[in-house]
Amino acid sequence: MTDRTTVDTIARETVEGLTARLSEPSWLSESRMRAWEAYFQAPMPTDRDEGWRGTDVGAIDLSKLKTYTLSKTVQCEKPLLPNWFETALKHFPNRGGVLFQSTSSDCSFNLNAELASKGVIFCDIQTAIEKHTDKIRPYLEAAGNSVEEGKLSLLAKALFNCGLFLYVPRGVEIDVPLFYGINLDDVLAGGALMPRLLVVAEDNSKASLAYSVGSERGEASGPLSLLSQYAEVHVKPGARVTFLELQQYPDSVFMVNRSNCLVDRDGRYEALTLALGGRQTKSDIATALRAPGASSEILGIVLGDEGQKFSFNTIQDHAASDTKSDINFRVALKDSSASTYQGIVRVAKVAQRTDAYQSNKNLLLSAKAKADSIPKLEILADDVKCAHGATVGPVDREQIFYLMSRGLNETVAEELIVLGFFRQVLEKFNFPYAVNWLGEEVSRKILGANDSENVAAFFQDAE
Amino acid sequence: MSKTPILVIKDLHVEVEGKEILKGVNLTVNAGEIHALMGRNGSGKSTLSYTLMGHPRYHVTKGEISYKGQDLLSMSTDERSRSGMYLAFQYPVAIPGVSVSNFLRATVKARRGKDVPVKEFRKELKECMAKLGVKDEFLSRYVNDGFSGGEKKRLEILQMALLKPDMALLDETDSGLDIDALRTVAEGINALSTKDNGMLLITHYQRMLDYVTPTFVHVMQSGQIVKSGGSELAHELEAQGYDWVTKEHASTATV
Numbered sequence: 268m269t270d271r272t273t274v275d276t277i278a279r280e281t282v283e284g285l286t287a288r289l290s291e292p293s294w295l296s297e298s299r300m301r302a303w304e305a306y307f308q309a310p311m312p313t314d315r316d317e318g319w320r321g322t323d324v325g326a327i328d329l330s331k332l333k334t335y336t337l338s339k340t341v342q343c344e345k346p347l348l349p350n351w352f353e354t355a356l357k358h359f360p361n362r363g364g365v366l367f368q369s370t371s372s373d374c375s376f377n378l379n380a381e382l383a384s385k386g387v388i389f390c391d392i393q394t395a396i397e398k399h400t401d402k403i404r405p406y407l408e409a410a411g412n413s414v415e416e417g418k419l420s421l422l423a424k425a426l427f428n429c430g431l432f433l434y435v436p437r438g439v440e441i442d443v444p445l446f447y448g449i450n451l452d453d454v455l456a457g458g459a460l461m462p463r464l465l466v467v468a469e470d471n472s473k474a475s476l477a478y479s480v481g482s483e484r485g486e487a488s489g490p491l492s493l494l495s496q497y498a499e500v501h502v503k504p505g506a507r508v509t510f511l512e513l514q515q516y517p518d519s520v521f522m523v524n525r526s527n528c529l530v531d532r533d534g535r536y537e538a539l540t541l542a543l544g545g546r547q548t549k550s551d552i553a554t555a556l557r558a559p560g561a562s563s564e565i566l567g568i569v570l571g572d573e574g575q576k577f578s579f580n581t582i583q584d585h586a587a588s589d590t591k592s593d594i595n596f597r598v599a600l601k602d603s604s605a606s607t608y609q610g611i612v613r614v615a616k617v618a619q620r621t622d623a624y625q626s627n628k629n630l631l632l633s634a635k636a637k638a639d640s641i642p643k644l645e646i647l648a649d650d651v652k653c654a655h656g657a658t659v660g661p662v663d664r665e666q667i668f669y670l671m672s673r674g675l676n677e678t679v680a681e682e683l684i685v686l687g688f689f690r691q692v693l694e695k696f697n698f699p700y701a702v703n704w705l706g707e708e709v710s711r712k713i714l715g716a717n718d719s720e721n722v723a724a725f726f727q728d729a730e
Numbered sequence: 731m732s733k734t735p736i737l738v739i740k741d742l743h744v745e746v747e748g749k750e751i752l753k754g755v756n757l758t759v760n761a762g763e764i765h766a767l768m769g770r771n772g773s774g775k776s777t778l779s780y781t782l783m784g785h786p787r788y789h790v791t792k793g794e795i796s797y798k799g800q801d802l803l804s805m806s807t808d809e810r811s812r813s814g815m816y817l818a819f820q821y822p823v824a825i826p827g828v829s830v831s832n833f834l835r836a837t838v839k840a841r842r843g844k845d846v847p848v849k850e851f852r853k854e855l856k857e858c859m860a861k862l863g864v865k866d867e868f869l870s871r872y873v874n875d876g877f878s879g880g881e882k883k884r885l886e887i888l889q890m891a892l893l894k895p896d897m898a899l900l901d902e903t904d905s906g907l908d909i910d911a912l913r914t915v916a917e918g919i920n921a922l923s924t925k926d927n928g929m930l931l932i933t934h935y936q937r938m939l940d941y942v943t944p945t946f947v948h949v950m951q952s953g954q955i956v957k958s959g960g961s962e963l964a965h966e967l968e969a970q971g972y973d974w975v976t977k978e979h980a981s982t983a984t985v
Contacts, residue, residue, distance in 0.1 A: 664786070665823045672783050672819075673833075673889065674811035674840030683836060687827025687872070725832055 279303065281334075282425055289336065295396060298407050299425050305412035306421035318417075321607045321639065322547055322578050327521060329422075332459040332493055337368040337429035337449070340391045346375035351481045352448040355513070358704035363443040364389045368429050369450035382441060388434035389445055392463055395432035402434050406465055410499065417551065420525035423497040427463035433476060435506075440473040444511075444698065451482040456519065457490035464498035464526075468506035468534075475698055479513040480522075489519055491546070498526040502534035504558070509698050510538040513708065516545030518575070524550040532558035539566040539696045541705050543712055544575035544604070553582040556590035556618075566696055567596035568689050568705070570712055571604030571636070580609045583625070585618040585648075594625040597692050599685050600636035609641040610655065616647040625655040630662055630688060632681065682713050686725050693726075702726055733760040735796070736897050736928035737782075742793035744774075744781050744953075751777045753953035754793070759897065759928035766931045766939055766964060769950035770972050775932045776820060778950075779899045783817040784810055798896060812841055814896030814927075818886035818903050824874040830885065831855075831869040834892060841893045858891040861921070863914050879906030887918045898922070898929045904938035916941030936964040949975050 282303045286296035311329070312319040346367050348356070356365065364378035368391060378389045388399050395403045412421055431447045449462060460480070468474055480494060494516065502508050508528075516522055522545050530536050542548050554563045569577050583592045598606045608627045629638035640657035662684050670680035689709055693702045706726025737759040744752035751774050759765050769775050781788045782795070784807035795802040797815065805813070825833065834855065839845050846854075859868070864884055874882055883903055890898055900919065904912055919942050923929055931938065939947075939961065947963040948955045949972070956979040957963070967975070 663823070666825055668783075668785055668807065669819070669823050669825070670836075671807040672811055672817055673837035673893070674808050675836060676806075676808045676840075679836070679840075680808075683828055683833075684825060687825055690827040691872075724835070 302412045302421050302424035306425050309414045309418040309421055311418055318580050322549055334428055334459045338374050339393045340374040340376040343375045349450050351483055359700050361443045363441050364445045366447045370452055370454040385439045386436040392430035392432050403432055416525050419495045419523040420497050423461040423495040427461045430463035433466045435468045435472040435474045437469040438471050444475040444477055447478045449480040455492055459493040462496045466500040468502050468508045470503045471505040473507045475509040477511040481515055482517055492520050494520055494522040496524045500528040502530040502536050504532040507535045511698055511701055512540045514548055515543040518546050520545035521547045526552050528554045530556050530561040533560035536563040542569040544571050547576045549578045551580045555584040555586055558587045559589040562591040564593045566692050568692055569598040569606055572601040575604040577606040583612045585614040585621040588619045591622040595692055596627045598638055599630040601632045603635040605637040607639045611643045614646040614648050614651055618648045619650045621651040623653045627657045629659040685713055735760050738796040740794050743791045744777055745789045745791050751953055762925040763945040764923055764929045766944035766947045773950045774953040775950055776901055779817055779901045816890055816893055816895030816898045818900040820902040822874050822882050826872050826875045828873050829870055830873055833873045838892050858888055862888055862918050880911040883915055887915050896927050901932045904933055936968040939964045
């Protein structure tokens with residue numbers, strides 16, 4: 268069911284070939300072509316570029332990547348899912364829908380009938396392009412292609428080969444979360460996967476979406492694979508969207524992510540990324556608060572080990588008055604892992620009474636681990652409240668001593684402190700049952716898979 | 731009946747950042763005894779408690795400490811704790827994100843060397859909490875995070891009740907408590923003192939000693955124990971102040 272082609276991602280014909288193979292309408296191929304042109308013009312980033320500092324972007328050879336197009340999904344009662352995705356879903360007793368794509372098994376989705384009857388659209392992006400053209404077309408056509416988004420994100424816009432469309436009609440409030448998973452399997456080794464996610468929440472609607480590209484542990488190692496994703500979230504007036512992403516990849520994966528979220532009047536966007544790494548994770552999270560009353564909360568938890576590298580950029584635009592943003596990224600690094608966090612807060616001249624908060628705390632759990640934190644504030648308005656703070660350092664020795672004085676050995680003491688460090692962020696996130704799921708993933712990485720009893724225990728009392 | 735020594739400190743000298751704070755401390759605590767260690771701020775009382783618990787900032791330059799017949803100084807902090815040494819901190823640190831219930835479960839597991847079944851643990855915990863007047867909502871709060879002085883002290887005593895130490899060091903546990911809290915905490919201490927364990931209460935007021943009757947009272951000054959006596963010594967100190975000991979000590983020193 269999967270379309271596999273080796274392409275030279277630098278050739279124009281690649282885009283033409285892709286749209287022809289998928290028999291896509293001309294408006295779409297034109298939209299892809301515009302993105303491709305911007306991509307072509309954009310310089311290939313290097314590790315000396317701002318925002319790419321410390322990454323090993325040089326490892327990517329765009330002329331040699333195979334791309335895969337995942338097939339369209341079919342509605343089914345009980346989709347066949349890989350273990351890692353099943354395990355995740357088990358934490359959520361109630362779900363609004365599940366969408367799953369993979370190279371190796373049939374792609375499927377299941378949407379709660381009541382939501383479907385209210386006009387909610389939740390399907391893969393190709394299906395949406397065919398069946399819900401009127402809803403999706405304006406967004407795909409209007410998407411700008413600024414060089415600022417970066418070459419690899421533009422590539423994903425031009426060549427996206429899987430993805431999701433979530434559309435929540437005006438006034439529809441979905442209280443149960445929706446799930447989108449993509450399986451990375453052996454077939455994808457050495458290839459490029461480019462998901463495109465589009466979420467549209469109309470006026471006064473509400474939705475929660477969890478997303479993860481994952482794999483069974485140990486699978487898909489081998490040659491470097493590129494995962495380049497582009498997500499766009501439209502939060503219309505009075506709407507509320509919660510987005511959760513788990514990033515946990517095999518160490519052969521180089522991941523590049525760009526998300527653009529546009530929040531309208533009195534809209535609210537909340538996002539949490541749990542980054543457990545791959546070879547390199549590079550994530551740009553841009554949020555534009557476009558009208559008075561718009562607010563956002565962007566949370567991040569990064570836990571690295573071995574030689575994993577992380578680079579997170581948050582770009583927070585306050586483009587209107589009376590907008591509020593809260594950014595909180597926490598990073599803990601073991602072994603020789605490394606992280607760079609860059610937080611840009613831009614406050615436009617008209618954006619009076621902006622309230623912006625940005626915090627980035629980094630715990631170095633080894634002498635070889637490295638963390639950088641770069642806050643950047645560009646404030647043009649004069650009546651604003653902007654606070655930011657960054658810390659980098661080892662775990663507090665007095666905390667360690669206190670726990671050791673209660674019988675915990677140094678390793679267990681440190682693990683407990685790190686779990687607590689992350690839990691403070693997890694508990695801020697307003698997504699039912701997510702603390703249990705994410706807490707378990709974090710615990711497993713901190714404590715090791717063998718300590719299953721304690722993995723489950725730490726976050727048990729959280730909800 | 732012969733006494734069983736729990737803690738024997740001989741000629742203990744301790745430095746902090748190159749400065750000698752303890753200058754030859756001698757002290758023996760036997761099973762069933764409560765010792766009160768009094769003295770002004772800066773006399774070395776807290777240094778003694780941190781040294782006994784093995785804080786890395788405190789360096790023993792001379793002397794020895796025997797704990798239940800073992801060489802305490804060769805044991806790591808966590809080993810000391812697991813073998814029943816307990817320090818109720820004067821200023822316990824906050825550990826944000828770690829709930830009191832998770833923390834207590836981890837410490838009890840460490841001390842007992844095995845997991846305690848959740849149900850059993852809950853029951854035991856609830857009993858201890860009721861005795862100390864600790865509310866249920868305590869358990870879901872983060873350890874010492876945003877706690878009042880009194881709440882911190884109660885948590886220290888609650889842990890002590892669960893860990894059942896063989897040798898308890900209580901560092902200024904009475905400070906910052908109102909009279910009701912002081913009484914509750916003192917009752918907790920009395921209840922935990924048995925014929926098999928030893929206690930060292932560090933304080934600079936005698937008001938705690940209105941509720942807990944020590945077997946011995948010691949006065950520390952300039953890094954040494956300069957006077958020891960029975961519980962009546964605390965009252966003398968209360969009446970006459972530390973200057974009285976200071977003068978007496980000075981005159982002995984010049985003889």
